[in-house]
Amino acid sequence: MGAISFARLLRLRGAVKVVAAAGVSFLLANALVANALVADVLVADALAEEGTEIKTEIKTGAQNWQTGFSAPASPVARQSFEFHDNLLQPIIVFICLFVFLLGGFICWRFAEKRNPTPSRTTHHSKLEVVWTLVPVAILVVLFVPSFNIMRAIEDVSEADLTVKATGHQWYWSYEYPDHDGLAFDSNLLTEDELKDKSKRLLQTDNALVLPVGSKVRVLVTATDVLHSWAVPRFGVKIDAVPGRLNETWLTADEKGVYYGFCTELCGAGHAYMPIEVHIVSKAEFVIWLRKAKERFATKSQPDLLADLLAARTDSAQQ
Numbered sequence: 001m002g003a004i005s006f007a008r009l010l011r012l013r014g015a016v017k018v019v020a021a022a023g024v025s026f027l028l029a030n031a032l033v034a035n036a037l038v039a040d041v042l043v044a045d046a047l048a049e050e051g052t053e054i055k056t057e058i059k060t061g062a063q064n065w066q067t068g069f070s071a072p073a074s075p076v077a078r079q080s081f082e083f084h085d086n087l088l089q090p091i092i093v094f095i096c097l098f099v100f101l102l103g104g105f106i107c108w109r110f111a112e113k114r115n116p117t118p119s120r121t122t123h124h125s126k127l128e129v130v131w132t133l134v135p136v137a138i139l140v141v142l143f144v145p146s147f148n149i150m151r152a153i154e155d156v157s158e159a160d161l162t163v164k165a166t167g168h169q170w171y172w173s174y175e176y177p178d179h180d181g182l183a184f185d186s187n188l189l190t191e192d193e194l195k196d197k198s199k200r201l202l203q204t205d206n207a208l209v210l211p212v213g214s215k216v217r218v219l220v221t222a223t224d225v226l227h228s229w230a231v232p233r234f235g236v237k238i239d240a241v242p243g244r245l246n247e248t249w250l251t252a253d254e255k256g257v258y259y260g261f262c263t264e265l266c267g268a269g270h271a272y273m274p275i276e277v278h279i280v281s282k283a284e285f286v287i288w289l290r291k292a293k294e295r296f297a298t299k300s301q302p303d304l305l306a307d308l309l310a311a312r313t314d315s316a317q318q
Helices: 006-010 013-039 075-109 125-154 282-295 301-317
Strands: 161-168 171-176 182-186 208-211 216-222 227-231 236-240 246-250 256-262 274-280
Touching: 075 125, 161 208, 161 227, 161 236, 182 282, 208 282, 216 227, 216 236, 227 274, 236 246, 274 282
Parallel strands: 161 216, 208 274
Antiparallel strands: 161 171, 171 182, 216 246, 227 236, 227 256, 256 274
């Protein structure tokens, strides 16, 4: 028989299953951290009260040598990050360390020179009960807070404002159904158009503007392929599916500029459709709405029909 007792190793199969699941969760969690660190950059107030100078109060999302998530900017993000930092990650780290040390001990204790005649035991009822109940207990402990977070994410009732985000290859368009159907496209600024080169691949020509402290219902869809609307500091990530309308919500805690990306591989231009969200005061939002309606005003149906008839007349004369 080999250097290590396979019968004893079989007793640990339940623990190995837990570690495998924990390892996958750990990798996914840290991938999300990396995504948040990349997406979060220095943010600043983009608008100011009417009649006053625009201030550039610099805030920081990501910090040097940061190992966790960036500071949450919404209630859902705060709840999710606290669940990860205070409960999920400690459990994952404990399980990984426990199994790593246990595996090392097994390799040392049951090496051939210390255990020349390995046990042929294939069942151990008490151990099998333990490695079944312990994972169940861990899942129960994780279930309660995670279920509360999922309920909070799904609760889109009593929204103060509705915004529709539509993904295209490769840009976003936004619509405010509550405000005369105000709509506009949001495209990536080229490097030549940037005033601050550090915002490369982050800034857009038209940012989504939302009032601070208001519950915003976000409807998300797409016109061509799958996209995903994600802003890490808001704790928001939802797929944009052609022909389907998904919804989520956010409430920003403080004014500032927040960045996100399309996080669903959507083609050659996937890396070039950022999300830029400006959070402003309610007074500033009213001012912006008035100016935006003038800037992005579309022609009425009679005007469009007149233009069409004029174009046909010109074509016939030519």
